[in-house]
Amino acid sequence: MSARPAGTAAFSKFVHLLQLVADSDHPCTVPELVHLSGYPRATVYRTVAGLVAERLLATGLGGKTYVLGPRLIELASRSWDRSELRRVALDELVTLRDVTRETIHLAVPNDLNMVYIDKLESPKAVRMASRIGASVSLHSTAVGKAYLAALGEASCARIVSRLEFYRYTSNTVDSIEALQDQLRVIRQRGWSQDDEENEEGIRCFGAVIVDGGGQPVAAVSVSTLRFRQKPDPRQAYVAPLLAACAAISRRIGSVPGSAYRCPKDA
Known part of the structure; x- marks a missing residue:
């Protein structure tokens, strides 16, 4: 069996956490994402920080919750437009x-x-x-x-x-x-x-x-x-x-x- 491309595991974590936030009916906290994903707390913190840096997630009120970010919404809009x-x-x-x-x-x-x-x-x-x-x-x-x-x-x-x-x-x-x-x-x-x-x-x-x-x-x-x-x-x-x-x-x-x-x- 061929090896998985480099970076696949990290990318999967990014996508999985994005999906959890998208599926939630309220802004998510890191502890909630740890519970829902099963990932270690350090992994969730690191991944969420990367998503925020790329504007794929945004912080909610108080800075302790997360919602979908403006860049993700822009990308989705372009997808529908095309x-x-x-x-x-x-x-x-x-x-x-x-x-x-x-x-x-x-x-x-x-x-x-x-x-x-x-x-x-x-x-x-x-x-x-x-x-x-x-x-x-x-x-x-x-x-x-x-x-x-x-x-x-x-x-x-x-x-x-x-x-x-x-x-x-x-x-x-x-x-x-x-x-x-x-x-x-x-x-x-x-x-x-x-x-x-x-x-x-x-x-x-x-x-x-x-x-x-x-x-x-x-x-x-x-x-x-x-x-x-x-x-x-x-x-x-x-x-x-x-x-x-x-x-x-x-x-x-x-x-x-x-x-x-x-x-x-x-």
């Missing part, structure tokens, strides 16, 4: 936001989740708490269910069999059978719905983006608040959503060499 899919989709997403006047999400699959790679805020006063880079469940979201429904049966079954059916609200589907029932409806009508299944008071409508070979590569959702949902959501949200996804899919199919990958049936 995303080919995001660039291809942006004009249609802007039009969709302007037509519906609601929040638009663009999401891509990542194992058993969907990850938001773009978000266009509603111009209305009350906005969503979601953010670019956030992971959301496949079974409880419009983007997740749209993606699952567009997969081949074998690929879909493999993924669904691995899901943990966490209930975010009283409306969340909590079994394979219930999800499969929803997916059959989605396949028939061509769009998905999250009826307050991921968050109370939020309703979303989703549709899939496909590549030139007809394989699903991403999904788009229109998210609205229950109290301001328009009386005819199919006309107000679903029709422009389907038009936007169809246009983006055509653009992807027309880009030479664009090869977005997703699971295919064996």
Whole structure:
């Protein structure tokens, strides 16, 4: 077996500590990072100091806690800006936001989740708490269910069999059978719905983006608040959503060499 490249172990520690800080719902202290990582205190102090020096971490109030630093956020922003899919989709997403006047999400699959790679805020006063880079469940979201429904049966079954059916609200589907029932409806009508299944008071409508070979590569959702949902959501949200996804899919199919990958049936 070939030797690991020099510096790999140190780099892994840097990445692991960054991930712990990113996953935490509050600023982290060194003792917390020692506990969570299992690294010696001296190693954590040294690694954190290096991350702070490179602006990948920043100190919180009082100088004893740590949060993600400005350089990391800048790098992440550039990554999203350079995303080919995001660039291809942006004009249609802007039009969709302007037509519906609601929040638009663009999401891509990542194992058993969907990850938001773009978000266009509603111009209305009350906005969503979601953010670019956030992971959301496949079974409880419009983007997740749209993606699952567009997969081949074998690929879909493999993924669904691995899901943990966490209930975010009283409306969340909590079994394979219930999800499969929803997916059959989605396949028939061509769009998905999250009826307050991921968050109370939020309703979303989703549709899939496909590549030139007809394989699903991403999904788009229109998210609205229950109290301001328009009386005819199919006309107000679903029709422009389907038009936007169809246009983006055509653009992807027309880009030479664009090869977005997703699971295919064996």
